[in-house]
Amino acid sequence: MIQSLTEIFQRKHQQSASGAGIDWDDRRNKYLAAVGDLYHQVEALLAEAVAQQTVAIQQRAKELSENHIGTYKVDDLILLVGDEQVRFSPVGRNIAGASGRVDVLGERGVPEVLIVQPDGRWSFVRSRQPTLVVVPFDESSLAEVLKRVMRE
Amino acid sequence: MPLPPLDPEIGERQTLDEIRNWYRGMVEALVDQRAAVMRAIQNGTPVAARFLGLTQAGIDAYFDAQRQELDRLATLNLVASAEASIKDDYFHRVGKQLKDSLSRAYQQWYRDLSAPKKRRPDFDEGGILDVLKDAQVMNNHIVGNYRECLRPRHWVGHGRNWETPVEIDRLDPDDVYDRCDGLLRAIPA
Numbered sequence: 001m002i003q004s005l006t007e008i009f010q011r012k013h014q015q016s017a018s019g020a021g022i023d024w025d026d027r028r029n030k031y032l033a034a035v036g037d038l039y040h041q042v043e044a045l046l047a048e049a050v051a052q053q054t055v056a057i058q059q060r061a062k063e064l065s066e067n068h069i070g071t072y073k074v075d076d077l078i079l080l081v082g083d084e085q086v087r088f089s090p091v092g093r094n095i096a097g098a099s100g101r102v103d104v105l106g107e108r109g110v111p112e113v114l115i116v117q118p119d120g121r122w123s124f125v126r127s128r129q130p131t132l133v134v135v136p137f138d139e140s141s142l143a144e145v146l147k148r149v150m151r152e
Numbered sequence: 153m154p155l156p157p158l159d160p161e162i163g164e165r166q167t168l169d170e171i172r173n174w175y176r177g178m179v180e181a182l183v184d185q186r187a188a189v190m191r192a193i194q195n196g197t198p199v200a201a202r203f204l205g206l207t208q209a210g211i212d213a214y215f216d217a218q219r220q221e222l223d224r225l226a227t228l229n230l231v232a233s234a235e236a237s238i239k240d241d242y243f244h245r246v247g248k249q250l251k252d253s254l255s256r257a258y259q260q261w262y263r264d265l266s267a268p269k270k271r272r273p274d275f276d277e278g279g280i281l282d283v284l285k286d287a288q289v290m291n292n293h294i295v296g297n298y299r300e301c302l303r304p305r306h307w308v309g310h311g312r313n314w315e316t317p318v319e320i321d322r323l324d325p326d327d328v329y330d331r332c333d334g335l336l337r338a339i340p341a
Binding site for chain 2: 022066067068091092094095096097098099101113115118125128129131132134
C-alpha cells in the first residue's frame with residue numbers, strides 16, 4: 001500500500017513538473033508590492049478628502065494562505081467615510097488570468113474585484129459574462145465603485 | 153398547443169448507454185478544463201473571460217456547480233429515456249394485442265381510458281407504472297427504485313419552480329442509470 005501511494009505521488013509530481021522552478025516567494029513579494037502600489041494610488045486620489053477630514057484611511061493586518069505560497073501577512077486598506085467603511089481586501093496572488101486580486105467591499109452588494117494585469121496595472125473586472133468588461137483603476141472608476149458598494 | 157402523438161420512429165430517442173457515454177465525456181471535459189485553468193494560474197497564462205479574476209476556491213466552486221448541473225441534466229435524460237422505453241413497450245403490447253400477463257393488464261387498463269389518454273396515457277401515479285407494478289411481473293422495489301428518480305426528473309424538467317427534492321443530491325447519474333436499466337431489464341420480453 002505504501003509503495004502504491006509513493007508511486008501515485010511520484011507520478012502526480014512528474015505530471016505537475018510545469019510548476020517546478022517557480023519562485024513562489026518572488027511572486028508573493030511582487031504581489032505585496034503591487035498591493036502597496038495600489039494603496040498609494042488610493043491615498044493619492046483621496047488626499048484632498050483626507051485633508052478635508054471627510055475620509056479617514058486606516059490599514060489593518062490580516063493573513064492570507066495560498067497553495068505553494070503558504071501563509072503571509074498583508075494589510076487591508078480601510079476608508080472610513082461618515083458612519084460607513086469601505087475595505088480594500090487582498091484576496092491572493094494565485095488568480096486566474098491575473099497576478100493578484102484585491103476586493104473592494106462596502107455595505108452594499110457584491111464585492112468589486114480589482115486585479116493586477118500582466119503589465120502591473122490594476123483594473124476592475126466589471127463583468128465576465130456575457131461580455132468581458134475590464135476597467136482601468138483611476139479616479140473615475142474608483143468613484144463608480146465607491147458609489148456601488150456604499151449605501152445610497 | 154396540443155402535444156404531437158408519440159412516435160418513436162421519428163423521434164430522436166437516446167439509449168441509456170448513449171446518455172451515460174455523453175455524461176462521462178462531459179465529466180472528463182470538465183475535469184480537463186479545471187486542470188487547464190489551474191495550470192494557467194500556476195503558469196501565469198491567459199484564461200477564458202469567465203475565469204478572469206477567480207481564486208482557486210472560486211474555480212473549484214465554478215466547476216462544482218457545473219458538475220452539479222451536468223449531473224442533474226444527465227439524470228433528467230436517463231429517466232426520460234427510460235420513460236420513453238416503457239411507453240414504447242406499453243404501446244407495443246397494447247397495439248399488438250400480446251397475450252402475456254403484463255400485456256393483458258395494459259390492454260385492460262387501456263380500454264377504460266378516454267380518447268386523449270389513449271393517445272397520451274398517464275405515466276406515474278394512476279398511470280402505466282401503476283399497471284406495471286400491479287401486474288406483479290417484477291419485484292416491486294424495482295419500480296420503487298425507478299420512481300424515486302422521477303421527482304428529480306420532474307423538478308429539472310419542469311423548471312425547478314418548487315422545493316428541491318431530496319433525491320436530487322442523493323442519486324448520482326450512475327445510480328440513476330442502474331435504476332433505469334434495472335427496470336427496463338426486468339420488463340418481461
